[in-house]
Amino acid sequence: MSSEVYSYLYEKILSEGALDVYTESIFMKKNRPAIKISVLCEVEDLEKFVDILILETSTFGVRYTKYNRAKIDREFREISTPYGNITVKLGYYKGSLIKVSPEYEQCKQMSKDNKVPIITIFNNINFFIQQEFKPNLLT
Structure with missing residues (x-):
C-alpha cells in the first residue's frame, strides 16, 4: 500500500471519532515487513472503523480486541x-x-x-x- 494512504487514514479515522490511531513497523509471515494500523475506539464504533480499514486499505482482514481503560x-x-x-x-x-x-x-x-x-x-x-x-x- 502506498505510504501516502497512511496520512489520509489518520485524518479520516480521527475525524470519524476514534480515540487515537497509530502505526507500527512489524514483520508478518515469511518475514515480510508490514505496517500495523491500530485504532482505539469505543465499542459502539467498532464496525465503522472495520469498514474504513477494509474499504480504504489493502488489508484482507481486521483483527480486534477489547481493552479496559482507566482515565483521570x-x-x-x-x-x-x-x-x-x-x-x-x-x-x-x-x-x-x-x-x-x-x-x-x-x-x-x-x-x-x-x-x-x-x-x-x-x-x-x-x-x-x-x-x-x-x-x-x-x-
Whole structure:
C-alpha cells in the first residue's frame, strides 16, 4: 500500500471519532515487513472503523480486541497568555489536580499567528500554567 494512504487514514479515522490511531513497523509471515494500523475506539464504533480499514486499505482482514481503560477526570479552562487566551486541560486523580497541559492545536495556531517557534509557545505557556496552577499540583 502506498505510504501516502497512511496520512489520509489518520485524518479520516480521527475525524470519524476514534480515540487515537497509530502505526507500527512489524514483520508478518515469511518475514515480510508490514505496517500495523491500530485504532482505539469505543465499542459502539467498532464496525465503522472495520469498514474504513477494509474499504480504504489493502488489508484482507481486521483483527480486534477489547481493552479496559482507566482515565483521570478532566476539566478545561481558559487562561490568558501574551499570545492570547488558550484552553488548558486539567487532569484530576483521586480528587487532586495532577496535570495541566495546553491544547496542541491552539499552540500550533499561536505559533503561526505570532511567527514564533512552537517550542517557545509551549515553554511560555507552561510557565503561565506553573504560575496559575502550581499550588494545586502534586510535586
